[in-house]
Structure formats: structure tokens, C-alpha cells
Amino acid sequence: MAYSYNVEEVPPDDVPCVEHDIRRAKKFLQKHSPVSGDSLYDHLTEVLAKILAERPKNAVDIFEELSRRAKEERFKTKSHHFRDVYIPPTQSEDAKKIIKLFQNVQSIYEGEGEKRETEDEEEEGDTRKKMPNMLDLLFYFEQTNVGLPRSQMVLLNLSIRKLIAESPIENVKFWGKVLGSPKSYYVVEADLKPEELNNRLERTAEEEERKRQEEQMRTEEKAKVEREAGETVEREAAEETEEAAGATEKKDQEGLELVFPPLPTHSWVPPPEVPPERIGTGANAKVYFVCNEPGLDKWIELPPVTPQQIVIARQIVRYCTGNLETPIHTFPPFPGTEKNYLRAQIARISATTQVSPIGFFTFGAGDEEEELMEEMEEGGVLSENVHYDPLPIKDLTDPSMSNWCHHAPYLLKQGRIVWWNPSGRAEDELEEEEEMDEEEEEDAKARVEKEVGPPLLTPLSEDAIVDGVTPWRALQSSRTQPDQAVALIRSNVWPGAFAFACGKCVHASPLFNNDFPLSRRICDIYVADKYKFPLGIEETARQGTVAKGRFYRETNQPGK
DSSP, X not given: OOOOOOTTOOOOTTSOOHHHHHHHHHHXXXXXXXXXXXXXXXXXHHHHHHHHHHOOTTTTTTHHHHHHHHHHHHOOOTTOOOOSSOOOOTHHHHHHHHHHHHHHHHHHHHHHHHHHHHOHHHHHHOOTTSOOOHHHHHHHHXXXXXSOOHHHHHHHHHHHHHHHHHSSEEEEEEEEEEOOSSOOEEEEEEEEOHXXXXXXXXXXXXXXXXXXXXXXXXXXXXXXXXXXXXXXXXHHHHHHHHHHHHSHHHHHHHOOOOOOOOOOEEOOOOOOOOOOOOTTSGGGSSEEXXXXXXXXXXXXXXXXXOHHHHHHHTTOOOOOOSOTTOBOOOXXXXXXXXXXXXXXXXXXXXXXXXXXXXXXXXXXXXXXXXHHHHHHHHTOOEEEOTTOOOOOHHHHTOTTOTTEEEOSOOOOTTSOSSOOOTTOOOHHHHHHGGGSOHHHHHHHHHHSOOOOOOOTTOBGGGSOOBTTBOSEEEEESOSSOGGGOOEEEEESSSTTOEEEEETTEEEEEOOEEOSSOSSOOOOOOOOOOXXXXXXXXXXXHHOOOHXXXXXXXXXXXXXX
């Protein structure tokens, strides 16, 4: 038989060939089973690899066991949907927090039951300090097709009760929800307890005293440096005068010296910084807590607001992100982060949209009309009228809005509720200025003109109409059953702010807000025009009356 040197040549069947037999055997072992889908070649490879990796002493005896385990690990039925390793879903951590919330609230209820047994009389007399019932609020808002889903209201109700148990606050109320991207804010309004308020005021006073001392030390050091610099300048000036006397002859020989005009100076002086109102008064009378997900996130207290933040917040438009530490890059520059911006917008919205029917709130215990007028002008403390007679639904939905009023103090252009005198002079000194001449009196009034806002309980019918849009709109939940209907009013200035009244149940809440009013304004760009050049001979010659200018033009016309 003739042999060929071609490796690829297939010999006949009767001629033996080792490579060809090995190739055919390997192909046979690599055939996949129609039942399990595996091949004997892969199975033996896996078993042998495991034996070589583990190197057992009695490999021959346990070969069948290793083969069986390899098949079991590889075999999966169509109904096998379990994972080899348990991976908890993302909702499991949230579920654990919610379970813990329910358990904590249950312990709070048990503690309240013990307190009520010992303090029944005090709890019955003080109705304002009770925990808010969010489900009752949900019922009325559902009648008017606004509000939050029931599941969120349940978690919100429980998280607010937990917040009350952990924080020194009282008179807690759900303020509303501020929409943001990617996260929104749930806001709760509350009052600090007297003990906590006094502690914070003491800490604030200590910090102010420390800052005042540091400022005084810096002022003294600055004055010392300026005094030393002045002495140095005087010394150098004296030396230059002595040198100038001896250098006069040299200057005559050298020629004229080029003298540049003095640099321009500006006369603009920054206005005095308006101080913020103390905690518990004015725009900082309430404290606000926010979170992204009630029941899952912790409530975070917002810092007190400053007049500068309120003034700048009126000039910018920005969407919230849900992160309190997000920096604010705007023009004019905002003094703070998103938590300060959110707090400033809350102050603006609260001052505009907290309304109630006429007669629901009243001033103190003053019965005389003069005392009531004085309290209205001075911004007295309001309290719920126990003798309030609910108005009919027809009057509450009157488009004139004369039966609704503002019960929140007005926020001045200064950024405060209580006006601050920039000149720092008392009212007695201002009264003495009335005896001055007319010109001086007008200048003094222009400097210290006191800003006064509308008094409390001002009807909504007196609100200004901007761009032909009425500030409020009245709605009725049901036309077929007016005796059981709920009166709802909506703010057109701050879309998303609602207030309802049904009998003696009244609530005002900016449930959904986008943090900017309907009328968006673009602020003007500031250009510093206070730079003035010193007047020279040419500038002085150009100044004159209109008659002099006309005479100059007539006498300098061509042909004359």
C-alpha cells in the first residue's frame, strides 16, 4: 500500500490511523444528549478538573459521587426559579423601616395613654397641642380632588407623630409638599416649646456677644494698623518735603515731569445689612422640618431665614433638587444653599397663602373697638374664635373673596415682618426732626420712611391684581349636595396652594408648590454708575445753566 504524506488525507476504513480514531472518538463524546442537553466530554472534563483541583486520596472510590454532584449542580428544571444566592430586593430595607415606624408609634401611643391618665384635665383644656389627624385632613381634601394618596398620608401621619415624640415642638401642622426633581420635599410646620425656645435664644445671645467681641477686636487692630500707617505716611511726607527742597534745581535742569490725573473714586456705599429676626418672632416665628420620603427619611430642621435670603429669593427662579446641600448659582448671588432657599420660599408662601374665613380668628381678649384696631395695626396675636359661626357655602365661594382674610403677617420688602430702622434712630428722635426746615424734613423722611404692610385679617378682596389675573379662585366640591359641600379656594399667584372650609373645620396648606410664583420676573442687571472723576478745568467750564448754553450756541454759530 502506498502511503501519503498529506495529513489531511483520510485513509480508508481498513487502514488503521490513530489520529483519525481519536478525532472520531472526540466527536462522539461531544454529542449532546437530547434529554439533559449535556455531553459526556464536558461532563468528564468537569469531573476530572474538580479531581485535579481537590486531589482527594481515594479518587477512584468517590468518582461516581463527584459525577452525580456535577450532574445535580448542572440540572435545572423549567420550574426552577430560585437563585443560588439570595439577593434581597431593594424594597426590603424600606419595609424594615416602615415596620419599625409602626412599632415605635405603638410605643408612643402606650406612653401617651399613661400620660393621659395623670394629666387628663390639662390635655382636655389644651386643644392646640394635640397631634394632627392627617386622615381627617385627607377626607376633606379628597372631596375637592386635591391632596396626597392615602398610603402616603398614613405614613406621613405616623412619621409626624414620631417627630413630635422626639423633638421639643408643639402645635405641629402639615405645611405642604414642594415638588422637585428628582426628589420632592414634605414640609411640617411647628412651634418650639418655651424651654427649647429660651435655650436657643440664650445660645444665640452668646454667639452674638462673641461675634461682637471679635468684631471689636478686629476694629481695634484695624485702627491700630491705620494709625501706624498714617504715622508712616506723615514721616515719609516730611522726608519727601526735605528732599524736594534740595531737588528743585535738579528738576529745572531735567525738564518738565509728566503728572497723571488722580484715579477715579466711587461714592457708592453699601446699604446697611438688615439684621434677621430672632427665633420665635417675625419670619422665624415657626420652625420647619422637611424630608423626601415620610417614614423612610429623617426629618431635618431648616435653618432660620434672613432678610437677605428673602430679598434675593424674590428675584430668582430655581427648581428644587431634593438635596438640601445643593449650591445655588444664580444672579444676584444667593447667600446660602438649597435649604436656605427653600426656607426663604416657605416664608414667602406662608405670608401670602395662609387664609381663613372671616371671623375664624380673632385678636386676644380685647372687646373694645379701639383695642382691636391697635392690635390689628401692631400685628397682635391671633387665636381661634370659640364663638365662630360658620358661613354658608354660598358666601365662602363668592368670587369677590370678601369673606376670606389673611391671618399671617405681611412680609415687607425689607425681608422682615417687623420693620427695622436703617438709621438706627428711635421714634422720639424722628419726631424731633419734624421741627426742621422743609428741605431737611423731606430728606429725613426719605431716609427713614417706615414701611407698613396691610394689617392682619385683611380680606382677600383687597389683594392686588397682577397682569389681569385675579389672585384667588373659589371652588365648590359638590353642586348637587350644597349642604355637605366643601368650599375650596386656590391661589393663582402660587399655584398649588389651597385652603378649604367645611363648617368649623378650616385648613390652609400649600399642598403642591413649585417654589416660584405665577408672575416670573427677571431682575435687572446692576451696573455701577457711582464712579466719578474729579472735576478739572474743562469739566467746570462745561457746567452752567440752560440760558448760558443757549447763548453759547447762538454766539458760536457759523457766519456770526
